[in-house]
Amino acid sequence: MDLYAHIVGWGMYAPETVVTNNDLAKIINTSDAWIRSRTGIRERHIANEKESTVTLATRAAKEALDRARIRPAAVDLVIVATFTPDYVLPSTASLVQNELGARHAGAFDVNAGCTGFIYALSMASAMIEAGHAEVVVVVGAETLSRVVDWQDRATCVLFGDGAGAVVLQAGEDPGGVLSTVLGSDGAGGNHLIIPGGGSRLPATPQTVADRQHFIKMNGPEVFKFATRVMGRAAKEAVEKGNVRLEDIDLFIPHQANARIIKSAAKYLKLNPDKVYQNLQKYGNTSSASIPIALCEAIAEGRVKDNDNLVLVGFGAGLTWGATVVKWGLPVPYQQRQWWYRALRSMHYRWAKIVAKIGWLLRVLESRMAHRLLRPLEYEPEPEPEAPDAPAVETIAPPEVPPGANGRASNGHASNGDAAKLPEPTIEQK
Numbered sequence: 001m002d003l004y005a006h007i008v009g010w011g012m013y014a015p016e017t018v019v020t021n022n023d024l025a026k027i028i029n030t031s032d033a034w035i036r037s038r039t040g041i042r043e044r045h046i047a048n049e050k051e052s053t054v055t056l057a058t059r060a061a062k063e064a065l066d067r068a069r070i071r072p073a074a075v076d077l078v079i080v081a082t083f084t085p086d087y088v089l090p091s092t093a094s095l096v097q098n099e100l101g102a103r104h105a106g107a108f109d110v111n112a113g114c115t116g117f118i119y120a121l122s123m124a125s126a127m128i129e130a131g132h133a134e135v136v137v138v139v140g141a142e143t144l145s146r147v148v149d150w151q152d153r154a155t156c157v158l159f160g161d162g163a164g165a166v167v168l169q170a171g172e173d174p175g176g177v178l179s180t181v182l183g184s185d186g187a188g189g190n191h192l193i194i195p196g197g198g199s200r201l202p203a204t205p206q207t208v209a210d211r212q213h214f215i216k217m218n219g220p221e222v223f224k225f226a227t228r229v230m231g232r233a234a235k236e237a238v239e240k241g242n243v244r245l246e247d248i249d250l251f252i253p254h255q256a257n258a259r260i261i262k263s264a265a266k267y268l269k270l271n272p273d274k275v276y277q278n279l280q281k282y283g284n285t286s287s288a289s290i291p292i293a294l295c296e297a298i299a300e301g302r303v304k305d306n307d308n309l310v311l312v313g314f315g316a317g318l319t320w321g322a323t324v325v326k327w328g329l330p331v332p333y334q335q336r337q338w339w340y341r342a343l344r345s346m347h348y349r350w351a352k353i354v355a356k357i358g359w360l361l362r363v364l365e366s367r368m369a370h371r372l373l374r375p376l377e378y379e380p381e382p383e384p385e386a387p388d389a390p391a392v393e394t395i396a397p398p399e400v401p402p403g404a405n406g407r408a409s410n411g412h413a414s415n416g417d418a419a420k421l422p423e424p425t426i427e428q429k
């Protein structure tokens with residue numbers, strides 16, 4: 001029996017604060033005319049200090065589950081595509097899973113720059129097609145405002161914050177995710193990079209002073225790369241999915257730059273009415289841009305049953321990816337009744353309480369275990385002395401003057417032997 005991964009729910013969230021090009025022109029040397037003519041962007045949404053990638057992702061995922069009419073307890077896997085996680089550890093996906101109360105779900109993050117959502121969708125559909133998962137929540141979420149350099153006009157005008165999510169469910173009817181193409185060229189990694197904060201350049205006061213924790217981008221190189229790969233990746237995915245280019249009903253590209261989208265559409269010979277673009281409202285939201293665009297396209301009535309959608313992304317890595325989705329709506333969305341929404345909101349509150357109780361129990365458990373195990377701790381018997389142990393010659397360590405060997409010297413340590421660490425004898429060596 002063949003299994004297919006169908007999109008049965010979708011949701012998005014964009015923070016309330018909107019920053020226009022003219023707002024940016026007040027803080028950096030730029031203009032609305034420059035940003036609009038070079039990128040197509042007019043405004044972007046920026047997270048407030050209480051928001052983070054987890055809160056954005058959770059809002060989008062809740063809406064998607066609600067639309068899918070699926071209980072969080074039925075979710076098998078949560079995948080979050082992001083390169084702006086709340087923490088390096090734990091994963092954003094685990095925190096989202098906890099917020100959702102998806103207690104039977106596994107969770108992990110995917111980082112493929114702006115192509116992250118396509119990569120995550122590909123993982124999710126593969127899990128479903130292999131029979132390893134039935135319901136997967138796939139989220140693309142970013143708070144790019146936390147990693148852009150607000151003093152660098154070449155990058156800060158491009159990005160915005162937001163999240164989009166879909167719910168994939170296994171079904172026997174052919175359709176859903178038909179094909180995926182993924183690609184990477186790490187040789188171009190330095191064209192779009194956050195140099196500091198990883199194992200190569202750990203955070204130090206110097207890396208902070210040098211602004212190494214912000215996005216650095218070679219715009220023209222990324223531009224050339226994007227125009228080269230976008231159309232090609234889409235074409236490959238279409239061929240793999242046994243769909244003809246003329247059968248594409250809606251092309252939903254990563255929303256980075258209107259000129260890049262135009263060039264990909266030209267390569268694919270697509271009419272403008274088959275190309276979706278909303279970057280003017282959100283800027284480049286990286287992993288979130290494709291699912292946000294999908295949600296808005298659906299809301300505008302541009303996605304219909306049996307449509308062939310082509311989603312294409314490119315980004316840091318450098319990476320690219322494309323997927324073909326045969327849209328089918330097993331569950332047409334209707335606005336939920338007030339009592340259902342109230343119940344759902346109670347569920348999420350309850351999930352939070354359960355998570356807190358679980359945490360408290362773990363703390364108690366570890367304290368109890370510590371107390372109970374203490375008397376049982378292994379205490380080694382003292383070794384019996386060897387009867388005729390040969391005398392071992394030991395070499396006394398040379399006198400070390402206080403403060404030598406780069407060790408800090410303080411009044412106590414330099415005066416008494418008790419504060420010195422004993423040097424090993426030859427026997428111990």
Ligand code: ACO
Pocket residue numbers: 029030031034035038039112113114115153154155157192217218219220221222223226256257284286314315316
């Ligand atoms: N306002 C005014 N002038 C500016 C600004 C600005 N915000 N930014 C740059 N300029 C100036 C530059 O200093 C330069 O001036 P100069 O000629 O005196 O040196 C001039 O504008 C032209 O700069 P370019 O970088 O050549 O401009 P370009 O036409 O290439 O557009 C842009 C720049 C918009 C960044 C473009 O290269 C681009 O869109 N690249 C792709 C970026 C992208 O999509 N990145 C996301 C990847 S996805 C991910 O994984 C995050």
